[in-house]
Amino acid sequence: MNSTEPLRPPVHVPVLLERVAALLAPACAADGAVLVDATLGLAGHALALLDAHPGLRLVGLDRDPEARAEAARRLESAGHADRATLVPAVFDELPDVLARLGIDEVQGVLFDLGVSSLQLDRPDRGFSYATDAPLDMRMDPGAPRTAADVVNTYSAGDLTRVLRVYGEERFAARIAAAITREREREPFTSTGRLAELVRAAIPAATRRTGGHPAKRTFQALRIEVNDELGALSRALPAALDALALGGRVVVITFHSLEDRMVKQVLAAGAGDRTPPELPVPLPELGPVLRLLTRGGEAAGAAEVAANPRAASARVRAAERIRRAA
Numbered sequence: 263m264n265s266t267e268p269l270r271p272p273v274h275v276p277v278l279l280e281r282v283a284a285l286l287a288p289a290c291a292a293d294g295a296v297l298v299d300a301t302l303g304l305a306g307h308a309l310a311l312l313d314a315h316p317g318l319r320l321v322g323l324d325r326d327p328e329a330r331a332e333a334a335r336r337l338e339s340a341g342h343a344d345r346a347t348l349v350p351a352v353f354d355e356l357p358d359v360l361a362r363l364g365i366d367e368v369q370g371v372l373f374d375l376g377v378s379s380l381q382l383d384r385p386d387r388g389f390s391y392a393t394d395a396p397l398d399m400r401m402d403p404g405a406p407r408t409a410a411d412v413v414n415t416y417s418a419g420d421l422t423r424v425l426r427v428y429g430e431e432r433f434a435a436r437i438a439a440a441i442t443r444e445r446e447r448e449p450f451t452s453t454g455r456l457a458e459l460v461r462a463a464i465p466a467a468t469r470r471t472g473g474h475p476a477k478r479t480f481q482a483l484r485i486e487v488n489d490e491l492g493a494l495s496r497a498l499p500a501a502l503d504a505l506a507l508g509g510r511v512v513v514i515t516f517h518s519l520e521d522r523m524v525k526q527v528l529a530a531g532a533g534d535r536t537p538p539e540l541p542v543p544l545p546e547l548g549p550v551l552r553l554l555t556r557g558g559e560a561a562g563a564a565e566v567a568a569n570p571r572a573a574s575a576r577v578r579a580a581e582r583i584r585r586a587a
Contacts, residue, residue, distance in 0.1 A: 429482030
């Protein structure tokens with residue numbers, strides 16, 4: 263595409279849309295209900311919920327100015343601009359955002375984690391290993407640290423840790439060693455060179471299965487650059503604290519690290535914390551959440567066929583049934 267051509271709005275297919283809408287519907291139906299879309303993106307889920315619930319108010323958070331601008335355009339086009347407040351924020355800033363808006367509690371919170379369609383479909387953002395682009399990966403283009411900074415400055419040990427923990431990459435040490443060796447010759451600046459190095463560092467037999475060899479490395483770098491798991495570990499408890507009685511939280515994850523964290527937090531809220539040595543449960547230590555999904559629910563075959571990005575998606579949800587003591 264010529265750089266002077268206007269950018270076309272990206273095609274956006276919200277993942278697990280029908281299931282998410284059904285899970286949030288009871289909490290969003292009342293007039294004046296507030297939904298926080300903590301990862302607004304292109305507002306696909308938010309638009310559907312605003313369409314379905316005329317009394318719903320949306321608070322949409324996103325650190326990406328391009329995503330917010332496109333979401334605002336779509337919300338205005340659908341006639342929902344007067345019911346939507348869009349905030350430039352990372353989702354772990356949720357308590358501060360609600361405090362600034364004077365909102366004490368909310369009826370719904372949605373997290374659609376991972377990289378957005380806009381970010382994936384814009385090669386210049388550096389999220390994709392499929393095209394050569396600057397090695398960036400920042401969800402907030404104004405953030406100080408890029409993927410190039412990580413690749414070019416982290417020690418071999420730190421790179422190995424990032425790739426192994428966040429990418430679940432079996433060959434993390436081999437890839438890290440290759441990176442540190444090659445960056446001495448020339449610093450890494452492009453996705454293409456990094457993707458090719460990862461391909462060469464992984465054994466040939468492994469390269470023939472499991473998709474692109476650089477997939478896990480790019481995932482790990484993206485998570486590190488944007489502190490995605492750290493932000494989630496802070497944001498999810500804050501979201502649960504903000505829920506009104508009967509309020510619901512819905513979380514869509516795209517890899518096992520996120521899903522495991524969400525599972526543990528929701529399970530803890532749905533458990534009884536009465537000490538086992540006591541003869542009867544103590545009401546004040548009883549569950550504060552009711553789980554709404556059986557494990558992490560996956561997209562159906564028809565949705566995956568229509569939208570391959572849904573293949574790794576899992577959704578978990580819970581409802582607040584009691585205030586914590």
